[in-house]
Amino acid sequence: MKNLATSTLYAAAFALTPLAATADELTTVRVSTIPIIDTAPLQVAITKGFFEEAGLKVDTTPTAGGAVGLPALASGAVQFTFSNSVSIALGASQGLGFKVVAAGSFTADAAPDIAGIVAKPDAGIKTGADLAGKTVAVNTRNNIIWLYAKAWVDATGGSSDDLTYLEVPFPQMLDAVKGDQVDAAFLVDPFLTAGISAGDVAISGWPYSEIQPSLPVGMYAATEQYIAENPETVAAFVEAYNKGVDWANENAGTDEWAEIIASYTRLTPDRLAGLKILPYYKVIDPEALQPTMDLMLKYDLLSSEFSASDLLHDTVLAK
Amino acid sequence: MQRGCELTLNSVTKVYSPGTEAEVRALGNITLNVEPGEFLSVVGPSGCGKSTFLQIAAGLIGASGGQVALDGHKVNGPPEGLVYLFQQYTRSLMPWRTVLGNVEFAIEGHRMSRAERRDRCMNFLAMVGLQDFASRYPWQLSGGMQQRVAIARALAAEPRILLLDEPFSSVDALTRSDLHELVLRLWEERGFTAMLVTHDVDEAILLSDRIAVLSHRPSQIVETIPTELPRPRDRIATPELPAFLELRHYLLDQLTKRPAHA
Amino acid sequence: MTAQTMTEPAPPPAKPRRPLLQSRVSGVLLVLALLVLWDLSARFWVDSTSWPTVTAVLAALFSGSADLFAAFTSTISLMLKGFVLGALLGVAGGIAIGLSPFLRRAFTPLLEFLRPLPVPGIVPPLILLLGIDDAMKITVVAFSTFFPVLINAAQGVRMVDPVLIDMARTFRHSRLRSMWQLTLPAALPYVFSGLRISLALALIVTVVAEMIAGGTGIGYYLMTMQYAMQPDRMYAGVVLLAATGYALNWLLLLAERRLLHWYSPG
Numbered sequence: 010m011k012n013l014a015t016s017t018l019y020a021a022a023f024a025l026t027p028l029a030a031t032a033d034e035l036t037t038v039r040v041s042t043i044p045i046i047d048t049a050p051l052q053v054a055i056t057k058g059f060f061e062e063a064g065l066k067v068d069t070t071p072t073a074g075g076a077v078g079l080p081a082l083a084s085g086a087v088q089f090t091f092s093n094s095v096s097i098a099l100g101a102s103q104g105l106g107f108k109v110v111a112a113g114s115f116t117a118d119a120a121p122d123i124a125g126i127v128a129k130p131d132a133g134i135k136t137g138a139d140l141a142g143k144t145v146a147v148n149t150r151n152n153i154i155w156l157y158a159k160a161w162v163d164a165t166g167g168s169s170d171d172l173t174y175l176e177v178p179f180p181q182m183l184d185a186v187k188g189d190q191v192d193a194a195f196l197v198d199p200f201l202t203a204g205i206s207a208g209d210v211a212i213s214g215w216p217y218s219e220i221q222p223s224l225p226v227g228m229y230a231a232t233e234q235y236i237a238e239n240p241e242t243v244a245a246f247v248e249a250y251n252k253g254v255d256w257a258n259e260n261a262g263t264d265e266w267a268e269i270i271a272s273y274t275r276l277t278p279d280r281l282a283g284l285k286i287l288p289y290y291k292v293i294d295p296e297a298l299q300p301t302m303d304l305m306l307k308y309d310l311l312s313s314e315f316s317a318s319d320l321l322h323d324t325v326l327a328k
Numbered sequence: 329m330q331r332g333c334e335l336t337l338n339s340v341t342k343v344y345s346p347g348t349e350a351e352v353r354a355l356g357n358i359t360l361n362v363e364p365g366e367f368l369s370v371v372g373p374s375g376c377g378k379s380t381f382l383q384i385a386a387g388l389i390g391a392s393g394g395q396v397a398l399d400g401h402k403v404n405g406p407p408e409g410l411v412y413l414f415q416q417y418t419r420s421l422m423p424w425r426t427v428l429g430n431v432e433f434a435i436e437g438h439r440m441s442r443a444e445r446r447d448r449c450m451n452f453l454a455m456v457g458l459q460d461f462a463s464r465y466p467w468q469l470s471g472g473m474q475q476r477v478a479i480a481r482a483l484a485a486e487p488r489i490l491l492l493d494e495p496f497s498s499v500d501a502l503t504r505s506d507l508h509e510l511v512l513r514l515w516e517e518r519g520f521t522a523m524l525v526t527h528d529v530d531e532a533i534l535l536s537d538r539i540a541v542l543s544h545r546p547s548q549i550v551e552t553i554p555t556e557l558p559r560p561r562d563r564i565a566t567p568e569l570p571a572f573l574e575l576r577h578y579l580l581d582q583l584t585k586r587p588a589h590a
Numbered sequence: 591m592t593a594q595t596m597t598e599p600a601p602p603p604a605k606p607r608r609p610l611l612q613s614r615v616s617g618v619l620l621v622l623a624l625l626v627l628w629d630l631s632a633r634f635w636v637d638s639t640s641w642p643t644v645t646a647v648l649a650a651l652f653s654g655s656a657d658l659f660a661a662f663t664s665t666i667s668l669m670l671k672g673f674v675l676g677a678l679l680g681v682a683g684g685i686a687i688g689l690s691p692f693l694r695r696a697f698t699p700l701l702e703f704l705r706p707l708p709v710p711g712i713v714p715p716l717i718l719l720l721g722i723d724d725a726m727k728i729t730v731v732a733f734s735t736f737f738p739v740l741i742n743a744a745q746g747v748r749m750v751d752p753v754l755i756d757m758a759r760t761f762r763h764s765r766l767r768s769m770w771q772l773t774l775p776a777a778l779p780y781v782f783s784g785l786r787i788s789l790a791l792a793l794i795v796t797v798v799a800e801m802i803a804g805g806t807g808i809g810y811y812l813m814t815m816q817y818a819m820q821p822d823r824m825y826a827g828v829v830l831l832a833a834t835g836y837a838l839n840w841l842l843l844l845a846e847r848r849l850l851h852w853y854s855p856g
Contacts, residue, residue, distance in 0.1 A: 041722070044814055070722055071805040071814075077722055080714045081803070086721035180816040184638050199819055203639060275818035388756055405759070412760040419753040423852040424775045433771065434761050465852055485761055 035066040036242055040229075041078035041090040044071045044273050046198070047114035047227045048091050049266075050289050054253030056269050063249040065242070071273070082107065082230060088239075089229050089246065094301050094320075095153040095310065097230045101320055102311055106233040108322040111247045112254075112290045113227030116217035123285055124154075124217055125201055126161065127210035128193040129186060134213045137167025146177035146185050146194035151310060153226060153301070158195045160304050161216035169308070186210055199276060202283045221300055225293045228325070236322060247324040254289045261286045292327045332365035332521030333399045333409055333488040335385060340394035341546075342380055354380045356546035358394070362489075362523050367515060369524045369532035372542030373583055378525040379415075381547065382493050385523065386412045398489065411487035415494040417475040421466040427477050428453065428462040434484040452480040456510060472503035476510070483514065489521040496531065508534060509563050516560060529579045533572055534561055541582055550582070642822040650826040657811065658830055665807040666834070668724060669796040672731025677788060680736045681781055684743025688777070689769070694744070705737045709798050717803070727799040734795040739784040746780025747773055779853045782846050789842055793835050 042048045051069070054060055060067045070087055072078055078090040079097070083105045091113055101107040116122050126145070128134040134143075140162055147155045159169035177185050182194040183204045193213055196204065204210040217224045229250070236243050260266045267281050276284075298317035305311040342355040354377040362368045372378050383389045385396055387406045396403040398410065406412075411434075414420040421430050431449040438445070453459050456476040466474050475495060482490060492511075496504040512535060515522055526532050532539050533555055541550045557571055566572055629644035642650075651658070687694045709730055720726040750773045758768040800809025808827050815824035 044817065069805065070803070071810070072722075072803050077713065077717055077803040080717045081722045084718040084721065086717060086723070178816075180640060180819070184640055187638065203819055207639070275814050275820060275823075277818070277820065280819055383756075386760060388759060406762055408762060410760065412756070414753055414757060416753050419751045420757045422754065422772065422775065424778075433758075433763075436771075437763065437767060467852065467854075 035061065035064055036245075037066045037068060038089060038242060038246060039068045039070055039087040041081050041087040041092075042069045042071050043078070043091055044275070046270060046274060046276075046284060046286075048273075049270055050113075050250060050253035050257045051091070051229075052253075052269055052273050053257050053266075054249050056272075057253070057256060059249040059252040059256075060246070063245040065245055065249060067246075079105075079107070079230070082232060085232075085235075088235055088242075089231050091227060091229050093153040093226055094228060094298060095151075095156055095305060097228065098302060098305060098315060098320055099151075099310060100230075102315055107230045107320070108233055108236055109228045109293065109320055110231045110236065110243055110322045110324045111229040111250050112225065112293050112325055113229055114225075115287060115290055116222075116224045116226055117215075117285070117287055118218065118222040120215045120218055121212075121285060122215040122218045123201070123287060124195065124197040125215045126158065126193050126195050126213045127186065127201065127204060128213050129189075130208065130211040132192065134193055136214070137162030137165035137169070139213070140167055140193060141171045143192035144173040144175050144190075146182050146191040147174050148177065148179050148182075148195075150174060150176055154195050154197075156301075156304055156308055156310065157216040157220060159308055160220055161214055164220055165214060183209060198284055199280050202285070203280070206283065221297070223297065224301070225290075225298055228293065231322075243322075244324060251291045254291050258288050291325075293321055293325050294327065295321055331488065332519055334364045335362040335489055335521065335523065336360075336395075336397045336400075337385060338395045338397070340381075340384060340391045340396060342377070342384060342389075343392045346392065353546035355384070355391075356543075356548040358547065358549055360540060360549060360552075362521055365519055365521055366538065367522045367524070367536045368538045368540065369526060369536040370540045370542055371526060371529060371532050371579065371583065372547065373544055374527055376542050376544050377547045378527075378542060379493055381542070382412075382491050382523070382525045386410060386491050388412070409486075409488035411482040411485050411490050413478055413482050413490060413492045413495045415497060417471070417478045417495065417498075418466070420478055421474060423465065423467050426463050426465055427458060427469070430466060430477055431481045431484050434481045449480070449484050452483045453477075455483065455514065456480045470503075471499045472507060475499065475507060479507075479510065479514070483518070487520050489523070490515075492522065492524040492526075494526050495524075497526070497528070504531075505563050511535065512561055512563075529576055529583070530567060533557070533575055533579070534563065534566055539575075539579065541579070553579075639819060640816075640821045642825055646822040647825040647829060650820075650822040651829060654823050654826055658808075658826060661806065661808045661811040661827070662830060662834070665793075665796055665800065665809065668727055668800075668807060669731060669792050671724075672728040672796065673735050673789065673792040675728060676732035676735025676792070677739050677785060679732065680739025680784065680788070681743050683736070684740040684745075684781070684784075685747050685769075685774070685777070687740070688744035688747025689773070701737070701740070709734060709795050710802065713799070713802050722803040727796065727804065730799045731792050731795050735788040735792045738787040738791065739781065742780040742784030742787075743777055746777030749780065750776035779850055782842075782850060786839065786842055786846075789838055790835060793831070793838065797831065 040051065042051060055067055055069070070081070078087070078092050079100050081087045082090040083100065089110065097107050097109060116124065134140060145158055147158055149155065155174060158174065162169045162172065175191055177191065177194065179197055179200055182196050183200055185191045186194050187209055194210075195216065196210075205212065217226070231243060257266065267278065270276065270281060271278065295316075295318040298320070302311070302315045302317050306314060337358050337360045340355060340358045341353075344350070344352040344354060358381065370378055370381065380389070384391045385403075387396070387403045387410070398407045401407070422433065425433065428446070428449055431453060432445055435445055435448070440448075450459060450462060453462055456479050458473065458476055458480060461469065461473065466477060469477070478495070496507050499507065508531065511522075524532065524535060536555055538552055538554050540552045542548070543550050553575065555575060557566060557569060625644050632641050632643040687697055712733060713726070713730060716726050716729055720729055754772045754776070755768060758772055763771075796807070797809035797812070800807035801813050804810060808831055812824050812827045815821070815827065
């Protein structure tokens with residue numbers, strides 16, 4: 010009875026959904042992405058036709074929060090997912106078979122970075138020690154932001170157990186700091202640049218670049234199974250994506266670049282103009298990723314040692 | 329004119345929740361014969377199980393023992409040719425249907441055209457004086473008019489026996505008197521058998537050929553009294569007859585002198 | 591009481607008729623007052639990049655109308671599919687459960703277990719089953735629509751007056767006709783109150799589902815605009831959403847008044 014009800018429900022739901030477009034000679038892959046500047050090379054490769062040249066049709070499924078990208082990857086609903094190293098490693102350690110196939114975004118090699126811990130200008134918070142007993146806003150617990158906030162507090166003379174981590178979505182963090190709901194916030198662009206230039210908040214520290222310059226943060230993952238069954242598609246995807254990386258690095262700041270970015274991030278020209286533009290890379294050095302895995306172990310996100318090279322597929326390693 | 333049918337109750341008993349602490353013996357041992365075309369009333373003190381008795385006769389609930397038969401055929405469920413007029417006329421009408429729609433419900437599913445059904449039901453509405461209210465809704469009508477709708481609906485089914493469960497008890501006195509006259513006229517015209525359950529002695533005498541007196545629980549028929557009043561009855565003149573008053577005196581005496589718990 | 595009651599219909603029972611015009615005017619005034627308060631607060635008291643003035647929001651509503659319209663049609667179509675599916679299943683399930691004590695006993699624990707599940711909680715397992723497209727979102731919307739309709743329909747079915755059922759039995763009507771002609775109409779007011787709860791829920795859940803996954807609809811628009819620091823456009827979406835909810839509820843009330851003109855609660 011329950012089975013019948015469920016299958017009827019699904020059948021009806023599918024019947025109401027328009028059928029997917031018929032396949033042509035291009036191989037269609039679906040990519041779960043997040044509409045932020047980090048995914049610029051992907052959008053460039055789509056807009057400039059690099060994927061089509063490689064025989065691929067790329068459908069993007071943007072998720073504003075990014076929360077469903079990895080479950081969707083595990084379920085096979087999408088073939089590639091843009092996510093952060095910590096979330097991908099967590100999934101891989103749980104046996105979901107995630108592998109990183111292409112590089113995404115890196116933090117700056119020195120301050121100013123694209124993400125930083127901020128507080129009210131007069132709060133006098135400059136180190137982790139200043140945050141003792143205080144509350145800091147992170148967008149999600151147990152993710153990369155939370156991990157590096159803790160690491161920074163411990164690295165700058167404080168104790169990461171001495172403060173409270175409150176989940177606040179990025180768009181609300183500035184108001185939370187201004188309204189004294191939190192003492193500090195780990196903020197990303199465009200909110201970081203906007204808050205600092207308005208004088209509402211001041212930088213307390215740059216957790217990413219202070220712990221590790223040019224830290225690989227965002228990256229594209231696929232499942233081992235998909236990689237094994239579709240090696241050519243994966244190779245074609247990465248090759249076309251890398252063309253997008255080159256183009257984005259060469260054309261950053263041009264009108265065409267701005268147009269592409271604005272079309273999917275919906276950032277206005279003045280916000281775009283204020284953004285720090287960092288270079289994109291095509292490879293990830295296991296040595297650069299390993300510290301993140303070690304921090305995950307230190308802060309109990311992993312229960313045993315995890316080797317970064319196990320996470321990285323050939324396509325993202327230096328040849 | 330259709331002939332009314334004969335209703336026979338033979339040693340009918342009813343026990344609720346038998347064998348438990350909550351056991352209630354509602355009906356003792358009831359044997360009663362309602363003649364074809366007869367108007368019989370059942371009177372009794374309140375709470376004596378009059379409604380139970382009528383519902384068993386209608387096949388709405390089963391008896392614990394004994395048999396009910398209509399023209400010699402055993403009654404297992406609501407039988408053909410029998411219609412039941414409920415005390416709660418407001419609740420027995422469908423508020424989402426018009427007056428005509430409510431009457432039509434009686435014969436929906438019968439083999440006839442829509443137009444034929446409509447015409448027939450309009451006729452019955454005219455018979456109860458509601459032809460001009462066919463397209464109204466029950467809740468737009470007064471209580472008396474609502475009971476007339478229920479009566480028209482009962483007639484639409486062409487009953488050969490009509491069971492009336494205190495159908496006049498919740499309308500005002502003048503309306504009740506109008507309804508008495510209506511039921512008397514329809515019974516005389518259409519010749520069905522009628523069995524009325526009531527606690528109103530005057531009503532029972534005015535309408536009936538015979539009156540069965542029910543005892544307290546577990547109810548038994550104490551006696552059956554022929555009214556022996558002339559027909560046609562008149563709602564004003566008949567109650568003034570000495571025989572009426574004498575019977576009224578006797579019945580009230582019987583009903584009030586009995587102890588509350590036999 | 592006089593004999594007049596015999597020939598003239600009693601006045602129809604006093605229907606709860608509120609003075610429509612008056613209440614609407616005062617309602618509009620309240621909304622306007624709140625909008626003025628919003629605008630003043632954004633201008634003078636609340637200093638936040640995420641709290642725009644009403645004029646900025648209205649400007650965004652018009653300048654972004656093409657985008658908003660596309661998002662709106664996508665959301666509405668998704669919502670209606672899920673709502674209709676959930677409502678149909680809810681009515682069918684509610685009738686079954688209302689009529690059958692066996693089914694009621696069998697399903698109540700499961701239903702009570704599933705009912706309080708929040709949407710974000712059921713999305714991940716549904717992604718595994720149905721992916722991240724419309725099928726998943728329609729299922730989520732149908733899921734949340736289902737329960738209020740089911741519970742109300744089940745209750746409505748049991749509210750049918752036993753006298754009506756007995757009445758139908760004495761006319762020797764089948765159980766099917768009884769159900770169709772008596773039980774269903776009697777349950778309709780309850781079904782409608784379930785539908786009204788579900789409609790508001792369906793809109794919210796559609797937007798939440800769009801926020802969690804997928805690149806279309808008002809939900810996605812709200813999230814994107816929030817992350818793009820365009821709060822005026824985001825609130826334009828919110829205003830449109832509020833207006834949509836109001837209009838949908840109004841349409842349902844209209845349907846209810848037509849279908850349930852005979853029904854007065856209490």
